[in-house]
Amino acid sequence: MTDRLLVFANPEVQKLLKEKFIAVAADDWYQRRRKDETGKFFWKVASQGPRDPDRTQQGHYVFTAKGKLLGFNNNRGPEKRLAMMNEALKKWDKLPAAEKKGVIPKKGKSDERYHHELPEGGQIVKVFTRCLEERDGRLQKMAADKVGNQAAVDHLWFQKSEVEKLSRLISDGGGEIPEWLSLRIAKFHLLDNTRGEPRSWKKEEVKKWSLKVDGKGKMSGEFLIDSADGKLGYAGKFEGALAITKGRLTRFDLLVVGQHWGSGTYTQGARPGKTPMGQVFRLTGGKKARDRIPPQGIRWAPGYWSPEK
Amino acid sequence: MVWQAGEVILGLLPGMIRATIVKMKTMIITTLACLSLLGTQVGLCDEGLVNEILPSVEESAWQKIDWMTDLWEARQEAARTGKPIYLWEMDGHPLGCV
Numbered sequence: 001m002t003d004r005l006l007v008f009a010n011p012e013v014q015k016l017l018k019e020k021f022i023a024v025a026a027d028d029w030y031q032r033r034r035k036d037e038t039g040k041f042f043w044k045v046a047s048q049g050p051r052d053p054d055r056t057q058q059g060h061y062v063f064t065a066k067g068k069l070l071g072f073n074n075n076r077g078p079e080k081r082l083a084m085m086n087e088a089l090k091k092w093d094k095l096p097a098a099e100k101k102g103v104i105p106k107k108g109k110s111d112e113r114y115h116h117e118l119p120e121g122g123q124i125v126k127v128f129t130r131c132l133e134e135r136d137g138r139l140q141k142m143a144a145d146k147v148g149n150q151a152a153v154d155h156l157w158f159q160k161s162e163v164e165k166l167s168r169l170i171s172d173g174g175g176e177i178p179e180w181l182s183l184r185i186a187k188f189h190l191l192d193n194t195r196g197e198p199r200s201w202k203k204e205e206v207k208k209w210s211l212k213v214d215g216k217g218k219m220s221g222e223f224l225i226d227s228a229d230g231k232l233g234y235a236g237k238f239e240g241a242l243a244i245t246k247g248r249l250t251r252f253d254l255l256v257v258g259q260h261w262g263s264g265t266y267t268q269g270a271r272p273g274k275t276p277m278g279q280v281f282r283l284t285g286g287k288k289a290r291d292r293i294p295p296q297g298i299r300w301a302p303g304y305w306s307p308e309k
Numbered sequence: 310m311v312w313q314a315g316e317v318i319l320g321l322l323p324g325m326i327r328a329t330i331v332k333m334k335t336m337i338i339t340t341l342a343c344l345s346l347l348g349t350q351v352g353l354c355d356e357g358l359v360n361e362i363l364p365s366v367e368e369s370a371w372q373k374i375d376w377m378t379d380l381w382e383a384r385q386e387a388a389r390t391g392k393p394i395y396l397w398e399m400d401g402h403p404l405g406c407v
Contacts, residue, residue: 009370021395024383027402061396065388107381151364278362293405
């Protein structure tokens with residue numbers, strides 16, 4: 001998130017990336033594990049870098065389509081990143097033409113354990129999360145200059161058949177949102193991901209839950225999620241609306257407002273005590289690659305699609 | 310047509326009166342929008358809070374870069390266009406995890 005704000009919002013970095021590079025972003029957790037052609041190619045590049053091969057390979061790499069590493073760093077801040085990019089471009093300029101262009105074969109079969117795509121006919125809802133504070137009698141965002149105060153983003157995925165089930169629920173007059181969706185939202189999306197990767201909730205940590213939709217598509221409810229030791233939790237309310245036309249979601253707007261408390265292993269630095277947090281779920285058409293990023297909680301796909309089991 | 314004429318007249322009014330009318334117009338439109346939603350499709354009327362939560366323009370600036378998300382496809386594109394690849398690799402997808 002810091003990179004998004006400090007480095008990739010920088011006009012000079014943007015100009016250089018757009019004009020001189022092919023920019024690609026990837027989740028190292030998948031990339032370093034996948035046993036397919038993409039994984040092999042990634043390791044060809046990463047093994048030229050400084051990272052311990054038994055640990056994370058995260059960082060910023062510049063390389064040729066044939067896999068020759070030209071630059072690497074993992075520093076924050078645009079100056080060091082620009083310096084690395086410019087150094088890499090100098091090396092690029094010295095390469096023979098044959099190293100710069102060519103034909104790359106068609107991609108082979110992906111390792112499905114470590115590569116997830118939205119199922120055919122599936123739909124995507126973006127999930128934005130932000131820590132809030134009360135000022136002047138209302139909840140507001142905090143100063144943007146501190147890590148953790150920015151909006152975080154994740155994605156909620158639906159399968160086609162699931163949307164059809166929701167459509168039937170609404171046309172039958174409404175009721176409680178089925179457990180497969182309620183628990184998917186609870187376990188994998190009611191999370192404070194504003195400072196890093198949070199752990200998902202366990203089913204038994206969802207202490208109170210109600211999320212209903214009525215016959216007009218209005219959603220409402222409340223929840224209490226609490227860890228066994230009480231150190232990590234989230235309690236709040238839902239308000240929203242969904243609409244489905246001809247088996248397709250045409251609207252999914254959900255506002256979640258509540259109090260969150262505690263930090264996880266990779267989300268250190270939470271404010272002390274119970275503090276306000278808000279989330280907005282909003283349907284997206286998924287046209288941009290960035291909108292089709294798999295949900296963070298789908299690393300073990302069966303658990304994401306059937307969270308009730 | 311009537312709306313356009315109204316906008317022209319509004320533009321000729323003194324600043325304070327114009328500001329009051331614009332504020333009232335916004336309130337009426339918001340109220341009507343919420344009421345109409347209640348009739349058919351109930352919506353989120355607390356748009357102010359929704360906007361507090363959604364990413365700001367500054368927070369969305371990184372999206373001006375047309376990031377690819379498939380390394381193999383990026384490789385093909387780089388070879389086709391004769392450009393080096395810039396890979397942003399993080400534990401948790403950098404474009405959509407936090």
